[in-house]
Amino acid sequence: MAKPGHLTLRNIRKQYTVNGNAFTVLDGVSLDIAPGEFVSIVGHSGCGKSTLLRLVMGLDGEYEGEILLDGHRLRGTSLDRGIVFQEHRLFPWLSVTDNIGLALQNSPLTKAERRDAIQQHVELVGLQGFEKAWPNQLSGGMSQRVAIARALVNRPEILLLDEPFGALDALNRAKLQAELQRIWQVEGITMILVTHDVEEAIFLGDRVVVMEPRPGRIKRIVPVATPHPRVRNDCNLLQVRESVLEEFREETIETISNAA
């Protein structure tokens, strides 16, 4: 079992310069995520939540502030950190097994260990029997399961999820949220979920970070005390949901309609 990672963000600031004009995507974002914690980040599109995730993943190295994983500053991408993108980003020319195996390209495991790890993760996401299928033959939900298996197969300390279920229909989304909760409990690693679905954020998160745009910053952090595994209609969850939605109601109607 992987050791869960401890992530610390200190005063993150991120700017883009376009035609000489700088605009700030993230400003003064500080957050401490305990090992094994599940943190959800919600906000409207454009609040910089996905950018934040890309910084943590190491896909973008130009920012001010500090990002520490277990006390060490991040440098580029690493197999210690896994990511699931909104689009599954599976390679269409590889089967399910080979797509997952691709993640092990630079892992120290032996051939036999790799095979075991792949099979184990196929089972973890419940895709037994689809090992030889090509991505084109899978539904959206199944593809996203493969993407989760691919992100976990290296046994990362921390898993980043960038609106992973955003493109799925409601029924599949609910099912995969429950699956993710189970996987998180089994793996015991740190997870950060970026989403614009408030219910999803609350259902899964130990804490829900509410962000606001222009510039992107943390508005409020809402703890969700209900123990895992959770059920959807838990009263405490419903109360937290009201309180989080209240945050968004304060914003202008215009931004809300944009997010929808």
Added chain:
Amino acid sequence: MSVQVIPSTPALRRAAAAVAARTRLWQGLALPVAIIVLWTVATSANWVDTRILVGPWKVVETAWFHLTHHVLWEGLGYSVARMVSGFVLGGFAGLVLGVLLGASRIGDRLVSPTLNTVKQIALFAWIPLISVWFGMGEPAKVIFIALAVFYPIVFNTYEGVRSVAREHIEVARAFEFTRWQTFRRVILPSSTPQIFTGVRLGLIYAWLATVGAEYFLKAGPGLGNIMIDGRERFLMEQVIFGVTVVGLVGFAVQIIATRLETRLLRWRTRSNA
């Protein structure tokens, strides 16, 4: 293709691209300039036999001579006129047949297999037959060019009409469009991009066929004559000039075709942005 982090906003990428484009222009010119310099040095220092490879200056002189005499312009006129007639003839036939085959399942089953088989006969293999049937003169040349244009246009039109989204056809049906209205308002506009791909290819093939026709069906004036004449009299400079003119016309045809396409299909890029 870099593995490094890629700028993640489109605007940022565009700004970087603009700077890079200017450098690229100079880099792109490096090789042609180097070739011309090498060519000049090699011929003036007598590294190569100037009977085989004439100097650039000689080519420029010949070019000037031709550019100021009517033979070139007449030849160009004939060639372009031929190309245009062949293009109109073959393009029209291709367009009509492509629409018919694309819109009618019966027509498709009836004609397409034969057409696909006949297409496999390499274009220039028709030349001997055409020369027997139509002689070496203008009609034979125009027919050959028309044949060259016909294929890309008929197949692209067919593909375009076939790939009209069923959803759009359903919209037409919901509004009770007549067959003609459906064709005019839905099928034609939505297959235009693909038809234009065919037109662009058709223009390129038209020029190829024009040059080919002047080669194989020698009779009558045309641009090809300058090259053929140059080769027969072993005037390297005239041949180089001829090749350049053929290339330039081909280039111009491509540019015109691409410009036309982007102009007429502005809606496509806008909706994608």
Added chain:
Amino acid sequence: MSIAADTTTLARQVLVTKTAQRPWTGRLLRRSGSWSLGLTLPLLLPLAILGAWQSASTWHWISPQILPAPAVVWGTLVDLTASGDITTNLGISALRVLYGFLIGGIAGLVLGLAMGLSPTVRAYLYPTFNAISLVPALGWIPLLMMFVGIGETLKIIIIAKATLVPIAIAAVQGIRNIPENYFEVGSVFRFSRWQVVRYIVLPAAVPSLFNGVRQGLNHAWLALVVVELLASSEGIGYLMVWGRQLFQLDVVIATMIVIGAVGLLLDQGLQFAESRLLRWRRSAY
């Protein structure tokens, strides 16, 4: 898999059957109905052409000098095959195409990959490459003739050039059209430069490359006919020129049939290979 997935599949099936009932192009055929008609229709046109051709020669509408009877052409085709004329000449032509295709294909692949993978190489070479490829292969012939004469070298060079251009363009475009997303995945798994090329660039560019190879072979065959028509004393194109000079149209048409058959074979063969190689593109829906 799950109820949710089942319902979406079901919904999809319903959608498919619903739309399949009335495909907009197929109403007439469906009404007239049968499956066997779908197979007979493609044969009608060739039969009609053959019929017209036969009647034209039976009732002497056209002089046999201009259009020999189908039976005569068939006879010539059989004779030329039996005498070995077709096989020998076809063999010579095939060898030319093979050499030209291999040389041009490998050069095109190397050039295309280099221009696709390295922005620097692309910046220096692409404009010149583009300019050269814009001059039709035919345009180069008179110039090349002065340098290398009209022998085998000329033919191989022209065929190689005809192959090189589409393959190089396909490689460049195939690589440039790879979504940036894929490279990020490579970065997430800490791929080295070589791993990116091996596991992302090459497989992602395969469909485009295959297209390029198909076009390249097509152009190689086209170029072969051109050079053999122009200057040759053997080969399938020469057989045609020879027939034309002797005014034996049966030989000309028989050769055309052979050229078409070879073209068809090449095309179908590559299509088959493509569908085998790119099975992953087939989708379940």
